[in-house]
Amino acid sequence: MKKILRxxxxxxxxxxxxxxxxxxxxxxxxxxxxxxxxxxCGYGECGACTVxxxxxxxxxxxxxxxxxxxxxxxxxxxxxxxxxxLHPLQxxxxxxxxxxxxxxxxxMIMSAYALLEEKKDPDLEDIKEAIEGNLCRCTGYIKIIDxxxxxxxxxx
Amino acid sequence: MNFNVVGQKIPKKDAxxxxxGQAIYIDDVELPGMLYGKILFSKYPHARIxxxxxxxxxxxxxxxxxLTAKDFPPxxxxxxxKDNPPLKSGKVLSTRDEIAAVCAISPEIAEEAINLIEVxxxxxxxxxDPITAMREDSPxxxxxxxxxxxxxxxxxxxxxxxxxxxxxxxxxEDTFTTQWVTxxxxxxxxxxxxxxxxxxxxxxxxxQIPSLAQNDFLEALQAFGxxxxxxxxxQVTIGGGFGSKLDTYPYxxxxxxxxxxxxxxxxxxxxxxEEFFATSPRQCTITKISQGxxxxxxxxxxxxxxxxxxxxxTSWGATTPSVMMMPISSLYKxxxxxxxxxxxxxxxxxxxxxxxxxxxxxxFAIESSLDHLAEESGIDPYDLRMINANEPGEITPxxxxxxxxxxxxxxxxxxxxxxxxxxxxxxxxxxxxxxxxLIHVGGGARxxxxxxxxxxxxxxxxxxxDVFTGAxxxxxxxxxxxxxxxxxxxxxxxxxxxxxxxxxxxxxxxxGVHASRTTFVAGNSxxxxxxxxxxxxxxxxxxxxxxxxxxxxxxxxxAYSKSNPEKSVPLARAIRRAxxxxxxxxxxxxxxxxxxxxxLDKEFKGNLSAAYAYGTHGVxxxxxxxxxxxxILKYVAAHDVGRAINPLLLEGQIYGGVLQGIGYALSERMxxxxxxxxxxxxxxxxxxxxxxxxxVETVIVETDEKEGPFGAKGIGEPGLVPTxxxxxxxxxxxxxxxxxxxxxxxxxxxxxxxxxxxxx
Numbered sequence: 044m045k046k047i048l049r050x051x052x053x054x055x056x057x058x059x060x061x062x063x064x065x066x067x068x069x070x071x072x073x074x075x076x077x078x079x080x081x082x083x084c085g086y087g088e089c090g091a092c093t094v095x096x097x098x099x100x101x102x103x104x105x106x107x108x109x110x111x112x113x114x115x116x117x118x119x120x121x122x123x124x125x126x127x128x129l130h131p132l133q134x135x136x137x138x139x140x141x142x143x144x145x146x147x148x149x150x151m152i153m154s155a156y157a158l159l160e161e162k163k164d165p166d167l168e169d170i171k172e173a174i175e176g177n178l179c180r181c182t183g184y185i186k187i188i189d190x191x192x193x194x195x196x197x198x199x
Numbered sequence: 200m201n202f203n204v205v206g207q208k209i210p211k212k213d214a215x216x217x218x219x220g221q222a223i224y225i226d227d228v229e230l231p232g233m234l235y236g237k238i239l240f241s242k243y244p245h246a247r248i249x250x251x252x253x254x255x256x257x258x259x260x261x262x263x264x265x266l267t268a269k270d271f272p273p274x275x276x277x278x279x280x281k282d283n284p285p286l287k288s289g290k291v292l293s294t295r296d297e298i299a300a301v302c303a304i305s306p307e308i309a310e311e312a313i314n315l316i317e318v319x320x321x322x323x324x325x326x327x328d329p330i331t332a333m334r335e336d337s338p339x340x341x342x343x344x345x346x347x348x349x350x351x352x353x354x355x356x357x358x359x360x361x362x363x364x365x366x367x368x369x370x371x372e373d374t375f376t377t378q379w380v381t382x383x384x385x386x387x388x389x390x391x392x393x394x395x396x397x398x399x400x401x402x403x404x405x406x407q408i409p410s411l412a413q414n415d416f417l418e419a420l421q422a423f424g425x426x427x428x429x430x431x432x433x434q435v436t437i438g439g440g441f442g443s444k445l446d447t448y449p450y451x452x453x454x455x456x457x458x459x460x461x462x463x464x465x466x467x468x469x470x471x472x473e474e475f476f477a478t479s480p481r482q483c484t485i486t487k488i489s490q491g492x493x494x495x496x497x498x499x500x501x502x503x504x505x506x507x508x509x510x511x512x513t514s515w516g517a518t519t520p521s522v523m524m525m526p527i528s529s530l531y532k533x534x535x536x537x538x539x540x541x542x543x544x545x546x547x548x549x550x551x552x553x554x555x556x557x558x559x560x561x562x563f564a565i566e567s568s569l570d571h572l573a574e575e576s577g578i579d580p581y582d583l584r585m586i587n588a589n590e591p592g593e594i595t596p597x598x599x600x601x602x603x604x605x606x607x608x609x610x611x612x613x614x615x616x617x618x619x620x621x622x623x624x625x626x627x628x629x630x631x632x633x634x635x636x637l638i639h640v641g642g643g644a645r646x647x648x649x650x651x652x653x654x655x656x657x658x659x660x661x662x663x664x665d666v667f668t669g670a671x672x673x674x675x676x677x678x679x680x681x682x683x684x685x686x687x688x689x690x691x692x693x694x695x696x697x698x699x700x701x702x703x704x705x706x707x708x709x710x711g712v713h714a715s716r717t718t719f720v721a722g723n724s725x726x727x728x729x730x731x732x733x734x735x736x737x738x739x740x741x742x743x744x745x746x747x748x749x750x751x752x753x754x755x756x757x758a759y760s761k762s763n764p765e766k767s768v769p770l771a772r773a774i775r776r777a778x779x780x781x782x783x784x785x786x787x788x789x790x791x792x793x794x795x796x797x798x799l800d801k802e803f804k805g806n807l808s809a810a811y812a813y814g815t816h817g818v819x820x821x822x823x824x825x826x827x828x829x830x831i832l833k834y835v836a837a838h839d840v841g842r843a844i845n846p847l848l849l850e851g852q853i854y855g856g857v858l859q860g861i862g863y864a865l866s867e868r869m870x871x872x873x874x875x876x877x878x879x880x881x882x883x884x885x886x887x888x889x890x891x892x893x894x895v896e897t898v899i900v901e902t903d904e905k906e907g908p909f910g911a912k913g914i915g916e917p918g919l920v921p922t923x924x925x926x927x928x929x930x931x932x933x934x935x936x937x938x939x940x941x942x943x944x945x946x947x948x949x950x951x952x953x954x955x956x957x958x959x
Contacts, residue, residue: 079220
């Protein structure tokens with residue numbers, strides 16, 4: 044039985060018909076065709092599907108779609124400016140070499156985005172806490188931490 | 200040498216697409232009319248299939264095709280030993296055996312259909328380790344082959360080991376074992392197959408071997424009765440490789456046949472569960488090693504006997520002994536070497552290449568054993584390594600011609616940065632330092648008939664360059680490094696170079712992204728293509744500027760006269776002049792570079808690579824003797840890379856390799872029990888998280904390899920080759936117990952400590 048869902052997606056109010064058993068990831072990728080959010084495991088262990096809901100980073104693969112009613116959802120497609128100007132995190136990830144295969148990158152950036160929205164000057168422990176649920180097999184995380192620190196300084 | 204672009208920390212060219220979510224991975228591909236394929240895997244590791252009933256699945260609404268083995272041509276097999284049918288009939292040999300497949304209008308319907316297929320089995324006794332599998336009374340997996348031991352007689356003999364053993368002042372012997380570990384690419388495996396109206400196949404793929412995959416799939420089409428067809432491989436953005444995509448797999452052939460039956464595009468993408476149990480991990484090994492040295496510490500011999508669990512079918516994992524031979528024969532100077540390896544069929548998962556291709560397993564044994572020999576002979580492990588370190592100009596017993604070699608420098612750098620002399624043996628039962636070195640192919644590896652890579656290059660009317668390379672980018676940054684090499688050679692900026700690397704319809708042949716060969720081989724191929732094009736360019740500019748060719752210098756896309764810098768012309772203008780004239784020309788060139796290396800001969804000797812990469816890792820650990828936990832306090836990774844074309848990406852390769860290596864050493868292990876994978880998920884299979892990050896100090900040793908592009912050698916794999924033995928050696932220095940079985944878990948440390956304090 045389909046239901047009407049209304050929420051704010053990347054700054055726009057949207058209205059969409061959904062099946063209540065869908066996950067938010069299913070809605071984003073398969074219905075709205077926002078393919079930037081990735082599915083790495085489907086059970087909330089890898090973080091590739093991370094999006095930000097009302098300021099908090101969540102695994103969209105576990106998030107029941109009906110729960111986003113009236114909320115603000117930001118995905119990787121929604122953090123650069125409308126003119127294409129990249130978010131400081133995106134620029135820092137590029138410049139610091141924090142991207143290799145790139146599959147974890149959108150989720151990683153969204154976790155860091157939620158962190159920097161919440162804290163202006165996070166320390167190393169905060170950064171680790173923010174991205175501990177985001178697995179990366181290529182980089183060894185070192186340059187990802189560097190990138191988040193660079194973005195933090197630029198935003199602060 | 201002064202470079203403009205080489206040596207610069209240039210960000211990866213595809214990073215902007217990746218940070219914005221615009222990069223297209225296999226699961227992002229959607230084609231009109233696309234169907235979703237799903238595979239039914241075996242319930243048992245060893246069983247006879249008595250009956251398969253697909254009737255219910257066929258009747259399900261939305262199901263478009265159902266396949267079983269009878270839909271494939273009889274005797275159609277894949278893999279280099281041709282022992283693996285894409286769908287199994289008669290017997291299943293492992294829990295990842297494919298029995299049937301469906302495709303449907305949605306993934307949900309495909310999954311439902313799979314659940315409706317009924318299979319009757321007669322369960323057979325299985326064999327789950329190579330030693331049992333070799334017993335005479337054990338069931339034979341492949342009855343047509345007649346033995347569980349593969350007919351791959353890996354055997355290398357150099358000098359006289361028996362004599363050397365007798366003459367050695369000190370001899371040690373140990374047995375080491377390593378575990379299955381899996382690549383854990385963040386994107387799971389998959390493909391989309393479709394046929395055009397003329398029955399030509401297009402495969403969207405994340406393969407690491409587009410040209411060889413093209414060949415494999417052409418063979419399949421022929422077997423399906425489609426002669427003289429074309430196969431086009433389009434590589435999507437690849438979400439991690441590490442060797443996992445170095446072969447073609449049953450799921451790909453299943454997708455192809457489903458697409459052929461339905462005349463619609465068919466996508467198969469693995470779930471994470473399937474990725475864990477149905478892809479091919481690094482092989483586990485049992486290694487008996489003996490080494491000796493004389494009174495002065497010079498190595499006298501090395502003897503290694505190895506057994507590999509091949510699993511139920513054969514992929515490239517069975518050929519890793521060819522690479523294991525490299526460190527066994529040529530890591531440090533050792534005159535007498537004997538190596539034998541057996542690959543044995545079991546009812547476990549079958550194995551594949553993984554970063555290092557056998558080298559990490561062999562190096563774990565060699566370097567752990569070397570520390571044992573150091574203790575036996577009373578020589579400091581650092582000194583023992585320095586005494587025996589390889590040097591430029593050496594020809595190793597296996598016939599490797601060592602050109603550049605920075606091994607001594609790497610060992611020294613590690614010792615210096617670890618404060619070796621002060622710290623070794625002084626950790627008071629808690630802390631310790633250890634080191635281990637590596638040799639790896641750094642100038643390609645001739646494992647196939649050709650080790651080559653082609654490049655086509657053209658410059659457009661605006662001075663921009665397109666490079667069509669055979670190389671594959673799996674995230675390591677091949678596109679960026681190739682762009683730097685071309686930009687440096689021509690005298691333009693990296694932004695002016697576009698690298699196209701993902702379509703066999705337009706890109707030349709390449710043997711694949713493996714053996715840390717891309718910077719060296721594809722780099723040289725691009726370099727020589729650029730050089731050819733530049734020669735034509737200079738001819739044109741010489742006419743435009745009216746100066747001799749050797750008076751021209753090109754920088755940032757502008758050509759100048761060296762003797763009279765006021766004479767200059769932007770490349771774009773010079774090219775347009777040459778193009779838009781009667782009898783005009785376009786600026787294009789091509790080059791196929793195949794390194795001057797050799798296939799190993801029948802005795803497994805020969806100069807496998809055009810250059811060799813070296814490195815040493817050093818680590819300081821703290822071991823909690825109450826909990827058995829190992830904490831890495833300091834990690835130094837020194838690598839002889841010839842030349843760092845791009846230090847940013849180079850560091851990324853080392854960091855990534857080291858962290859994978861730490862996982863290999865301390866936490867990662869696929870637990871198979873009776874042929875079933877028990878921990879096929881990210882909760883129970885522990886790849887490292889950001890919580891496990893250790894500070895890694897990288898030391899780049901540049902030895903300027905003459906044959907390499909601007910002096911470079913390979914670095915893709917070396918980062919994880921010596922990690923495990925470096926850590927094991929540090930643990931021994933700390934607490935005096937040597938763990939010979941990876942991974943080195945707290946339980947093993949506590950058990951070893953207990954055994955040490957209460958000997959039987």
